[in-house]
Amino acid sequence: MTNVAPFSYRDLQAVIGYAAAHLPADISIVGVSTDSRTLTDGNVFIALRGERFDGHDHVDRVLREGNASCAVVSEDYLHHAAADLRPRLIGVPDTLRALGSFAWWHRRRFGIPVIAIAGAAGKTSTKELTAAVVSQAFRVLKTEANYNNQVGTPLTLLQLAAEHQAAVIEIGTNEPGEIELLSAMVQPTHGLITNIGKEHLEKLIDLDGVEREETALFDYLNDHDGLAFVNADDERLRTYERKVGRTITFGLDHDADIRIGVTFDASLLPVVHIIKDTFTFRARLATPGIAAARNAACAIAIGWSLQMSADEVRVGLESYDPPASHGYARMSVERMGGLTILNDTYNANPESMRVALDTLGRYPGTRRLAVLGDMRELGDASEDEHMAILGEAASHADAVIVTGDEFRRAVERLDAPHVLWCATHSGCVEQIRSLAGTEAIILVKGSRGMTMEKVIALLHE
Incomplete structure (x- = not known):
C-alpha cells in the first residue's frame, strides 16, 4: 500500500x-x-x-x-x-507506534465520515458490503483485504486524499488494548461492532474479556460524540443502547431502529427487505447464508444514518459481488459435479463456526457434510469449544469429518462415533468421497493455520 x-x-x-x-x-x-x-x-x-x-x-x-x-x-x-x-x-x-502517530496526524486533516468496523466475526465481509453501499453516494476509502491491525490500519489511513468523501475502516484485535489504540488512531465518527463471540481467548480469556476489548470502540465514540451502531440481536451488545450517548440499533430478530426481514431463494441467497417510511426496498444479495443477511443489516443501518436514499442502498447491496475464490474463501459456493462446496476456509472461531453450520443446515439439499478443522487461539477454553461445535455440527449435518489435534481430543473425550477424525487433508477427502454420494452439500471450514482449502483442492484432483 x-x-x-x-x-x-x-x-x-x-x-x-x-x-x-x-x-x-x-x-x-x-x-x-x-x-x-x-x-x-x-x-x-x-x-x-x-x-x-x-x-x-x-x-x-x-x-x-x-x-x-x-x-x-x-x-x-x-x-x-x-x-x-x-x-x-x-x-x-x-x-510501530511511530507509524500509528503518522496515520493519526494525517487522519486529523479530513472532516469526513469515518466508519470503524470491529467485532468477533464477520468484520471483513461487513466492511466490504458497507463500502459497496456507501460508495453509491460517496467516494470511499476502505481497508483492503483484512489489513486491520497496527500495521494495516495506519497504512490504510495514510491513503486518505482530497478525493475521499468517506472511509470504511476495519479494526481487529489479538490482545487487550488493541481496539482502544486503533480507535484513537482512526478517530471514527461512526462505529459498528458486528458481534461479541469467542475469539483470541489465549489473551482475551473469556467472553467478558472479548466484550471489554471490542466495546473500547463504543467507549471512544461515547467520549467523542460519535454514532454507535448497536446490534440488537447480540445479547451483550444490545445493552449498549443505554450506555452510549448516540446510537442506532439494527437487527433481524429483535426490535430495532433498523430491523430488516429476510427470506431465502432456492440457492440460499438472502432477499432482505425493510419498510421504514420512504426508506423502503427489497434487495437480493449475491452471498449465501444468514451471515450475509446480518452483514446487510449493518450496511443498511449505516446507509440510513448517512441519509442515503433507499435506491442507493439497494443498488449497493445488489451490486456487491464477492470476489471469486482461489483457494481459501469466505462462504463461497463452488460446484463440483453433483457436489456443492461451501468454501468458508478463510478462518474460524466458535461464533463463525456456528454461523457457517447454520448456513449448511439451511442450504437446500438431501445430504449435508461438515468438514471442519481446528479453531486456533482459544486458550484454556479450546477443548470445551471444540466439543460444543461437534454438538452443533451433528444437528446440522448428516456426517461430520474433522481434522486437527484439538478436534481429535474433543472426539476422544466425547466418544462420538458419528464424528470421523482424520489426521490429514487427504484423509478428509477419502471420507468425503466415501460419504457424499453423487449429490451433497459440503461445508469446509477451519482456522487459517489449518489450510482447509487444501481439502477442496484435493477434491478437484
Whole structure:
C-alpha cells in the first residue's frame, strides 16, 4: 500500500516531537513507507520489526540510494548507526507506534465520515458490503483485504486524499488494548461492532474479556460524540443502547431502529427487505447464508444514518459481488459435479463456526457434510469449544469429518462415533468421497493455520 501523505518539518514536530528537531527546516516528506521494495522519492521509511523480518536491515541502503528523505528507526539502532547517516535518522522507542502517530496526524486533516468496523466475526465481509453501499453516494476509502491491525490500519489511513468523501475502516484485535489504540488512531465518527463471540481467548480469556476489548470502540465514540451502531440481536451488545450517548440499533430478530426481514431463494441467497417510511426496498444479495443477511443489516443501518436514499442502498447491496475464490474463501459456493462446496476456509472461531453450520443446515439439499478443522487461539477454553461445535455440527449435518489435534481430543473425550477424525487433508477427502454420494452439500471450514482449502483442492484432483 503506497501513499503520498505530506509531512512538513512542523508536522514532524507534532508527530514525533524532539527526536525530529535536527532535521532540515525545509524538509518535505511525500508518503510514508514500511516496505523498502516500494519506496519512492521523498518517502519517510519506517523500519518495523517482526518475527521474520527487520526493516532496519534496509535503512542503510534506502538512505544511501537516495530514495528516502529520512528514516524512523529504533533508538538502539540510532546509537550504532553510521555517523554520516544520523542526520537523516529519527530515533524512537517504538517504530510501530511511530507509524500509528503518522496515520493519526494525517487522519486529523479530513472532516469526513469515518466508519470503524470491529467485532468477533464477520468484520471483513461487513466492511466490504458497507463500502459497496456507501460508495453509491460517496467516494470511499476502505481497508483492503483484512489489513486491520497496527500495521494495516495506519497504512490504510495514510491513503486518505482530497478525493475521499468517506472511509470504511476495519479494526481487529489479538490482545487487550488493541481496539482502544486503533480507535484513537482512526478517530471514527461512526462505529459498528458486528458481534461479541469467542475469539483470541489465549489473551482475551473469556467472553467478558472479548466484550471489554471490542466495546473500547463504543467507549471512544461515547467520549467523542460519535454514532454507535448497536446490534440488537447480540445479547451483550444490545445493552449498549443505554450506555452510549448516540446510537442506532439494527437487527433481524429483535426490535430495532433498523430491523430488516429476510427470506431465502432456492440457492440460499438472502432477499432482505425493510419498510421504514420512504426508506423502503427489497434487495437480493449475491452471498449465501444468514451471515450475509446480518452483514446487510449493518450496511443498511449505516446507509440510513448517512441519509442515503433507499435506491442507493439497494443498488449497493445488489451490486456487491464477492470476489471469486482461489483457494481459501469466505462462504463461497463452488460446484463440483453433483457436489456443492461451501468454501468458508478463510478462518474460524466458535461464533463463525456456528454461523457457517447454520448456513449448511439451511442450504437446500438431501445430504449435508461438515468438514471442519481446528479453531486456533482459544486458550484454556479450546477443548470445551471444540466439543460444543461437534454438538452443533451433528444437528446440522448428516456426517461430520474433522481434522486437527484439538478436534481429535474433543472426539476422544466425547466418544462420538458419528464424528470421523482424520489426521490429514487427504484423509478428509477419502471420507468425503466415501460419504457424499453423487449429490451433497459440503461445508469446509477451519482456522487459517489449518489450510482447509487444501481439502477442496484435493477434491478437484
